[in-house]
Amino acid sequence: MQLFPCPFCGPREESEFHYGGEAGNLRPDGTDVTAERWAGYLHMRDNPKGPTREIWMHLTCGEFFAMSRDSVSHKVSGSSALGETEHGA
Amino acid sequence: MTRHYSALSLLREGIAGQTGWEKAWRSPDPKASYDAIIIGGGGHGLATAYYLAKNHGVTNVALLEKGWIGGGNTGRNTTVVRSNYFYPESAAIYGLAHSLYKTLSKDLNYNVMFSARGILTLAHSEAGMETAARSVNAIQVNGIDCELFSVEDVRRVVPIYNFGPDARYPVYGGTWQPSGGTARHDAVAWGYARAASRLGVDIIQNCEITDFIIENGRCRGVVTSRGAIRAERTGMAVAGHSSVLAAKAGFRLPINSYALQACVSEPVKPILDTVVISPDTGVYVSQSDKGELVIGGALDRIPSYGQRGNLPVLEGVIAGMLEMFPIFGQLKMMRQWAGIVDVVPDSSPIIGESPLPGLFLNCGWGTGGFKAIPAGGTLLAHLLATGRHHDISRPFDLDRFARGRLIDEAAGSGIAH
DSSP: OOOOEEEETTEEGGGGGGEEEEETOOOOOOOOOOHHHHHHHHOOOOOSSSSEEEEEEEEETTEEEEEEEETTTOEEEEEEEHHHHHHHH | BBBBBBBBHHHHHHHTTTTBBBSOOOOOOOOOOEEEEEEEOHHHHHHHHHHHHHOOOOOOOOEOOOOTTTGGGTTSSSOOOOOSSHHHHHHHHHHHHHHHTTTTTHHHHHHHOOBOOOOOEEOOSSSHHHHHHHHHHHHHTTTOEEEEEEEEHHHHTTSSSSSOTTSSOOOEEEEETTTTTEHHHHHHHHHHHHHHTTTOEEEEOOOOEEEEEETTTEEEEEETTTTEEEEEEEEEOOGGGHHHHHHTTTTTTTEEEEEEEEEEEEOOOOOOEEEEETTTTTTEEEEEEESOOEEEEEEEEOOOOOTTOOOHHHHHHHHHHHOGGGGGOOEEEEEEEEEEEEOOOSSSSEEEEOTTEEEEEOOOOOOGGGGGHHHHHHHHHHHHSSOOTTTTTTSTTTTHHHHTTOOTTTTTTTSOO
């Protein structure tokens, strides 16, 4: 069982966490957003092989946070509370 | 040299000391240019090469594989073939694959050991039975063979199932596709490779794509670890690594890559002669011709390119398998592994020209690519040969995500993916 670091609770077992998506995928704003832009936000992903920054939820405390991880080795390099780059200003 | 596989050639080679067999496929050096390039030497890529040569007469083709053929998901799946899908578009594509599987051994002169042993998807509640009935109706309307099973039917087909009074997931019935079954996964890759090579396709292994050659906004070939190779049309069938190649070509795909695990037990005498899927335990089991129980389950819910898999899902799969078949509690597990699958929001494949003209896609099969190999090959070959969609592949174009015309099979398939 791998341990993930919740920035609020500390290291916990991976099964306590839920993947929430790639960090920085911001919802488009305004009334003139094209179908392609919506499809990009809703469906298109970088899906990187190697270093990645993602949004996760710690199910037991209910908090969202950002985690930096390697998608090949699964090594976690850090986690932090959500900042402006993850959910917009 | 002996080329054709038959009882007679077996006998002849037996007498001759097995010295006359021709190599199953050639291993030529890559040429500087071809009529078409196929990236990915798994089942879908190899089938594409074969149908390009056989159906369209395009034989000046290179198939490029970064490792060895059949070493990715084609060698890592649980070999199930079925076509019991909910939507007509899906029934058409998986039905095409299923019908080609039935005669594949003969077509390829290679025994892929397709065995129509039937597939049982269980229902564990009254609500589950209602969903099963709806599913059976839809599948029958699609022209696919499928029956609604009662508890008695399930007991007849799988007498060793856990029908005990204290079963955590009691059986209420299920759906049954009698023509579904299994095929030998490696043989599918090797059979297509041998047949494609015979027709003139160059199969080039240990040849990794490092970049695309892009001129005037069009894909004109690839740069590889063995030099540049040019072609007017390039197709890619690389499953879980589709996003990695797409990034090199300058676009994104609606794909998340996840590890999908499977494991096999030690070989035992025949005890399970069908494929059993339990959506509630999230586990499915069949027995290989070698006698091993082949066990698969749900995805690891952590995006991953590591072909290993994590422990919590494996633990859940084994627990579910023991709940379904307590008799398997004495078995020793022999091997566990994972493949990297390309999961799409609507659980349906992506086939069509990519945002980079001249580059064509066959990806997004998620957890169910093996069963679709003959169709994926037929349809990508059609695109590469004609530049246009086959009627069956048109609904699966990448443009469906911007148009909102998704084909959401998550509910229609036996297991969530």
